[in-house]
Amino acid sequence: MSxxxxxxxxxxxxxxxxxxxxxxxxxxLSYTSLWVAAPGIxxxxxHWLATSRLALLACVSTTLVAPVALLADLHQPLRFWHxxxxxxxxxxxxxxxxLLPLHLAATLLLAWLAWRPALKTRAQAGDxxxxxxxxxxxWGDWQVSRKIMVLAGLAALATSVGMMVYxxxxxxxxxxxxxxxxxxxxxxxxxxxxxxxxxxxxVLNRISGLRSPDTNRQMLAIMVGACVAAGFIALTWFLxxxxxxxxxxxxxxxSIDQSAAWRSTAIxxxxxxxxxxxLAFLARRTPGxxxxxxxxxxxxxxxxxxxxxxxxxxNVQTVARNSAGFHDYHVAFGSYGLTGIIxxxxxxxTALLLIELLVPWREASLxxxxxAPPAAPISNASVSAASQGAxxxx
Amino acid sequence: MDPIRRSLLxxxxxxxAGAAMVPLSxxxxxxxxxxxxxxxxxxxxxxGMLIDLRQCIGCQACTVSCHIENxxxxxxxxxxxxxxxxEQEGTGEVATFMLPRLCNHCDNPPCVPVCPVQATFQRxxxxxxxxxxxCVGCAYCxxxxxxxxxxxxxxxxxxxxxxxxxxxxxxGLLPACVESCVGGARIIGDMRDPQSEIxxxxxxxxxxxxxxxxxKGTLPQVFYLGMDERFTKxxxxxxxxxxxxxxxxxxxxxxxxx
Numbered sequence: 022m023s024x025x026x027x028x029x030x031x032x033x034x035x036x037x038x039x040x041x042x043x044x045x046x047x048x049x050l051s052y053t054s055l056w057v058a059a060p061g062i063x064x065x066x067x068h069w070l071a072t073s074r075l076a077l078l079a080c081v082s083t084t085l086v087a088p089v090a091l092l093a094d095l096h097q098p099l100r101f102w103h104x105x106x107x108x109x110x111x112x113x114x115x116x117x118x119x120l121l122p123l124h125l126a127a128t129l130l131l132a133w134l135a136w137r138p139a140l141k142t143r144a145q146a147g148d149x150x151x152x153x154x155x156x157x158x159x160w161g162d163w164q165v166s167r168k169i170m171v172l173a174g175l176a177a178l179a180t181s182v183g184m185m186v187y188x189x190x191x192x193x194x195x196x197x198x199x200x201x202x203x204x205x206x207x208x209x210x211x212x213x214x215x216x217x218x219x220x221x222x223x224v225l226n227r228i229s230g231l232r233s234p235d236t237n238r239q240m241l242a243i244m245v246g247a248c249v250a251a252g253f254i255a256l257t258w259f260l261x262x263x264x265x266x267x268x269x270x271x272x273x274x275x276s277i278d279q280s281a282a283w284r285s286t287a288i289x290x291x292x293x294x295x296x297x298x299x300l301a302f303l304a305r306r307t308p309g310x311x312x313x314x315x316x317x318x319x320x321x322x323x324x325x326x327x328x329x330x331x332x333x334x335x336n337v338q339t340v341a342r343n344s345a346g347f348h349d350y351h352v353a354f355g356s357y358g359l360t361g362i363i364x365x366x367x368x369x370x371t372a373l374l375l376i377e378l379l380v381p382w383r384e385a386s387l388x389x390x391x392x393a394p395p396a397a398p399i400s401n402a403s404v405s406a407a408s409q410g411a412x413x414x415x
Numbered sequence: 416m417d418p419i420r421r422s423l424l425x426x427x428x429x430x431x432a433g434a435a436m437v438p439l440s441x442x443x444x445x446x447x448x449x450x451x452x453x454x455x456x457x458x459x460x461x462x463g464m465l466i467d468l469r470q471c472i473g474c475q476a477c478t479v480s481c482h483i484e485n486x487x488x489x490x491x492x493x494x495x496x497x498x499x500x501x502e503q504e505g506t507g508e509v510a511t512f513m514l515p516r517l518c519n520h521c522d523n524p525p526c527v528p529v530c531p532v533q534a535t536f537q538r539x540x541x542x543x544x545x546x547x548x549x550c551v552g553c554a555y556c557x558x559x560x561x562x563x564x565x566x567x568x569x570x571x572x573x574x575x576x577x578x579x580x581x582x583x584x585x586x587g588l589l590p591a592c593v594e595s596c597v598g599g600a601r602i603i604g605d606m607r608d609p610q611s612e613i614x615x616x617x618x619x620x621x622x623x624x625x626x627x628x629x630x631k632g633t634l635p636q637v638f639y640l641g642m643d644e645r646f647t648k649x650x651x652x653x654x655x656x657x658x659x660x661x662x663x664x665x666x667x668x669x670x671x672x673x
Contacts, residue, residue: 029496036557111528112448117531197561
């Protein structure tokens with residue numbers, strides 16, 4: 022036996038910046054919230070309508086902002102067109118670069134069709150510029166059948182599955198980072214994404230003033246399910262490691278063994294996940310608790326989904342591959358760090374507010390041929406009162 | 416079968432199968448994350464490097480000459496010599512282990528198939544290069560390389576790596592690191608030419624050669640002679656130099672101008 026000390030070793034920086042965390046976070050919310058929107062908007066379940074409207078808002082806002090974060094993570098953002106000039110079907114990232122615009126187009130088309138009846142109604146309402154803009158967005162008074170909308174929905178679902186597969190595979194195939202190289206990582210992305218989407222919809226349900234009791238119940242139920250699924254995925258991953266199937270577990274245990282920061286991250290992540298599961302399980306049992314604690318659990322769920330991606334994408338990059346210990350990484354203040362993180366959240370908020378301002382998303386319709394209900398005023402109080410009585414849809 | 420033998424057999428198979436098989440194999444590569452067809456470079460050659468660790472004195476002449484030749488930014492290196500202090504636990508005797516690192520120009524390079532725009536590719540002579548007019552700087556290859564051989568060059572904002580000094584090889588010169596090595600530890604050459612020095616040395620020391628992280632299946636083409644197997648993986652070592660931090664967590668040691 023001998024003791025080895027590293028004397029000369031270069032400093033290796035991280036290659037993917039916090040932009041990547043923002044992209045993986047937003048795109049996971051995008052495809053999972055589309056699935057949450059599906060029962061109402063695509064399958065036509067009336068009792069799911071309120072949830073679907075919120076989910077559609079969550080989906081469109083995240084789908085709009087995610088590509089910006091992705092573009093920003095390129096060191097040569099203006100060369101993005103190279104993706105399309107040199108298609109590379111054997112690279113997951115190239116496949117993703119073709120899927121992402123399709124996903125963006127399909128989700129925007131679906132949302133547009135769902136929002137059009139209400140936009141047309143607002144266009145007739147004589148509400149000054151709001152009506153004029155609603156008329157522009159509606160783009161004519163023509164109608165499409167529900168069949169077309171269902172087809173658009175199925176197309177969006179197809180691209181969302183593509184997004185799920187590619188974002189998972191893109192990271193999980195990287196053998197060079199043992200912690201990423203496990204088949205369970207993509208499943209964990211989906212489970213934590215679902216947790217985050219439910220959380221986001223709970224938060225939107227509260228701050229939009231909709232306060233739908235159905236939504237609170239449905240989202241907490243799915244969230245508990247997703248927490249249980251995440252627990253099983255984590256357990257299976259760990260058992261794979263114990264049976265020496267996966268080097269990723271050994272790498273994780275090494276990191277926890279060697280680094281106090283990793284130990285505290287593991288403990289914090291574990292506590293947050295278990296706490297969320299237990300609280301969601303307790304809170305979902307009575308309507309009063311759901312109403313009181315739903316949005317707070319929503320915030321915790323968003324924290325869990327975001328932190329999981331931060332640990333996987335940022336912290337894993339600090340694990341040295343050819344030298345001992347861990348690389349120093351501090352979040353810089355500038356656009357490669359803090360400003361970038363806040364900037365993307367700001368952009369997301371802007372997208373949400375613009376949709377809130379210009380689109381009557383609360384009246385999103387299952388059937389683009391039915392008349393939309395009269396446009397609701399934009400103030401929160403009246404909207405929450407109006408939405409209790411669920412707009413007419415048949 | 417160990418990777419070196421497999422790699423050698425692969426080389427021989429390719430030689431015996433002849434050039435006629437090359438286009439066929441390029442058509443067959445269609446799966447996701449499979450290696451794409453090689454392009455450019457001399458199809459009759461396969462460059463590789465043999466590093467005789469017994470000759471390395473850790474002077475970093477290779478590091479410096481490479482840095483100057485290839486104009487890498489301060490703090491980034493296409494090649495470097497890792498130095499590790501090894502203390503015998505029983506006797507307290509200390510020895511230094513020197514490990515020159517560079518791109519392994521793997522036969523199964525994980526950095527190549529991940530590139531979304533085919534900016535990084537493997538030439539037919541085995542050299543892995545980056546077209547930095549095409550590179551979008553996504554850094555996927557930087558993460559994919561298990562050897563940390565790649566970095567994002569802050570001047571060009573694109574991926575950068577060792578090219579075996581392809582521009583010098585083409586001019587009939589040796590790579591800067593080979594040229595400057597005082598001990599003659601680095602030997603580069605065409606492994607398909609049985610008369611080359613590298614072929615001769617590889618045949619002579621066949622059973623002693625090792626590569627870095629063979630378990631990754633990357634089939635590295637930088638071979639080490641006089642290697643201790645424990646250093647082919649991430650070293651189980653105390654990180655020494657970056658512990659130069661004061662109470663406030665501020666690093667007191669050498670900063671690479673970041």
